[in-house]
Amino acid sequence: MAANEDKQAARQVTLDALEERIVRSVEELVSGDDWRRAIEFAARFRTRSFNNTLLIWAQHLEAYEQGRVPTPTPTWVAGYNDWQKMGRWPEKDGGYRIRGPVKARFASATPRDPASWRRLGKWEKPRPGEVVRRRIVSVVPAYVWDVSRTHGAPLPELPRPRLLEGEAPAGLWEGLTEQAESLGFEVLRMPRDRIERGANGCIHFETRQVMVCADMDPAAQVKTLAHELAHVRLDGPNQRDDAREHRGISEVRAESVALMIAAAHGMDTSDYTIPYVAGWASNVDGKDPVAVVRATGEQVRSTAFDILDKLDTTQLGNGNPLSLRVDGPEHTPQAQETPEQAARQVEPLPERETPAASVGSGRGL
Numbered sequence: 001m002a003a004n005e006d007k008q009a010a011r012q013v014t015l016d017a018l019e020e021r022i023v024r025s026v027e028e029l030v031s032g033d034d035w036r037r038a039i040e041f042a043a044r045f046r047t048r049s050f051n052n053t054l055l056i057w058a059q060h061l062e063a064y065e066q067g068r069v070p071t072p073t074p075t076w077v078a079g080y081n082d083w084q085k086m087g088r089w090p091e092k093d094g095g096y097r098i099r100g101p102v103k104a105r106f107a108s109a110t111p112r113d114p115a116s117w118r119r120l121g122k123w124e125k126p127r128p129g130e131v132v133r134r135r136i137v138s139v140v141p142a143y144v145w146d147v148s149r150t151h152g153a154p155l156p157e158l159p160r161p162r163l164l165e166g167e168a169p170a171g172l173w174e175g176l177t178e179q180a181e182s183l184g185f186e187v188l189r190m191p192r193d194r195i196e197r198g199a200n201g202c203i204h205f206e207t208r209q210v211m212v213c214a215d216m217d218p219a220a221q222v223k224t225l226a227h228e229l230a231h232v233r234l235d236g237p238n239q240r241d242d243a244r245e246h247r248g249i250s251e252v253r254a255e256s257v258a259l260m261i262a263a264a265h266g267m268d269t270s271d272y273t274i275p276y277v278a279g280w281a282s283n284v285d286g287k288d289p290v291a292v293v294r295a296t297g298e299q300v301r302s303t304a305f306d307i308l309d310k311l312d313t314t315q316l317g318n319g320n321p322l323s324l325r326v327d328g329p330e331h332t333p334q335a336q337e338t339p340e341q342a343a344r345q346v347e348p349l350p351e352r353e354t355p356a357a358s359v360g361s362g363r364g365l
Contacts, residue, residue, distance in 0.1 A: 011140060011141060014097070014141040015099065015139065015140075015141060018055060018097060018098070018099055018141065021054075021055060021058060022051050022054055022055060022294070023290055024058075025054040025055070025057070025058050026054065026290045026293045026294055026297075027290060029277050029293060030276075030277055030278045031276060031277060031278075032273065032274035032275060032276055032277060033274075034277065035252075035256070035274045035277045036259060036269065036272055036274050038053075038054070038057070038297070039256050039259050039260050039263070039300065040259070040260075040263045040269055041053065041057050041073065042260060042297070042300075042301055043259075043260040043261075043263035043264045043304070043316070044073075044074075044263070044264075044316060044317070044318075044319055045074070045077060045318065045319035046260070046264070046301055046304065046305045046308070046318050046319065047305070047318045047319060047320060048077075048098070048319065049099075049298060049301070050294065050297035050298040050300075050301045051099060051294065051298070052098040052099055053301070054297075055096065055097065055098050055099070056074060056077060056096050056098065056144065059096040059097070060072070060073070060074045060096065060146060068094075068149075069146065069148045069149065070148055071148070074146040074147075074148075074319075075146060075147050075148065076146065076147040076155070076317075076319065076320065076321040077096075077144045077145065077146050077147075077319050077320075078144060078145065078320060078321055079142065079143065079144050079145075080095070080143065080145070082321075083145060083150050083152075086152075086153065086155065086321060087152045087153030088147075088150040088151060088152035088153060088155075089150060089151060089152050090143075090145040090149060090150045091145070091149045091150065091151070094145055094149030094150075095143035095144060095145045095149070096143065096144055096145070096146070097141055097142070097143055098141075098142055098143070098144055099139040099140075099141070099142070100139060100140050100141065100142025101136040101138075101139055102136065102137055102138045102139065102140055103134045103135060103136055103137065104119055104120070104134065104135065104137045105119070105120040105132055105133070105134055106118065106119050106120065106132070106133055106134070106135060107120050107126040107127070107130040107131065107132050107133075108130060108131055109127070109129050109130050109131070111131045111133075117133075119137075120132070147321065155321050163219070163265075163266060163267060163268075165219075165268075166217035166218065166219050166220075167217075167218060167219060168218035168219050168221065168222040168267075169222070169265040169266070169267065169313055169314065170313065170314070171311070171312060171313045172222050172261075172265060172311065172313050173218070173221065173222045173225065175310070175311040175312060175313055176222065176225045176226055176229055176261075176307070176311075177225065179229060179307060179310060180210055180225070180228075180229050180232060183232055183233075184208050185203075185208045185209065185210050185232055186208065186209045186210070187209075187210045187212065187225065188209060188210065188211050188212070189211075189212055189213075189214040189221070190211045190212070190213065190214060191213070191214060191215060192213045192214075192215045194211070195211050195213055199213070200212070200213045200216065200220065200224045201213060201224035201225070201227065201228050202228070203228045203231050203232060205236060205237050210225070210228045210229070210232065211228075212224045212225050212228070219267060219268075222262075223258050223262055223267070223272075224258075226257065226258035226261045226262065226307075227254045227255055227257070227258040228254070229257075229307065230253060230254040230255075230257035230258060230303060230304075230307075231250070231254050233257075233303050233306075233307075234250070234253055234254065234257075234299065234303060235250050235253075235254070248275055248279070248280030248283060249280060249284065249292070249296060251275065252274060252275060252277075252280055252296060253296060253299060253300055253303075255272060255273070255274055256274065256296075256300040256304075257300050257303050257304045257307070258272070259272045259274075260300060260301070260304035260308075261304055261307060261308060263316075264304075264308050264315045264316055265313060265314070265315055265316070266316055277293065281293050281296075305318075
């Protein structure tokens, strides 16, 4: 009993240390350029939570500055067992500590009723007619390794999109348009003088129209459409969150989702403009700026991931090695509806780990 308590205490100390490191990383995101670089990084590792992305980023950069890894940005990241499945062996003391999710199975015969879900035992089978889903119930310290800290069998290269200046990735405009239309919005290319305030794009929730300026090159048009699609997903009139009352958060989320989608397709993101992070995060009444940034970051990551996962386009990958065909530690296949997705349609499922903060509607940064 005492040994188990000591183990739990040591685990909590490690989780507390990871939490402190996340907070420090968030506090360093004080400018728009810092935020842009963080989102570009997250675009390459989007199966990881925003918090774990920050942890990997900080630890890898530290290793680079100490000369322990060859590049300032990781290439592929996976856990110990996953690397072994690919015939590679992680180096001792070369891993990065993250917050590993612990998942449990829950069953219900009426999945739309949040109160109906019950947790299954380790070997317990569901009753006839029950739906089974998995969700995160806790977190524990875990390790992942960048490919540069492993050795063994060679890995296949991931195809990289190659774009000329001003060119849009093949199929991206069509894919984003299809998603907007599936949500009941008409996508229109319009001359700039037909768009409010001469903007690059706008959205009308009343008429359910998305307008994109046609007087731009294809890359700018597709970036604008991604921005407006993010507004459709996150800022509709039925959404209830702080972002609807704070335009800064709304615009940061939409621009960041667009940035992540562009980065995942190898597009130039140098001209993306993000408002001063320390400014918009501190202007939310009654909210800790660090909590605002973390919640916004996770909303952006999950929204962009959902959009990217539905696209039939050539992308840079999600941070998992190409030959890794098992689920990453934080990724559930889209074909399997998760309890969190069901909760967005009805009410939250009972008892789950609460996020460090809750800001804005939908998902976010």
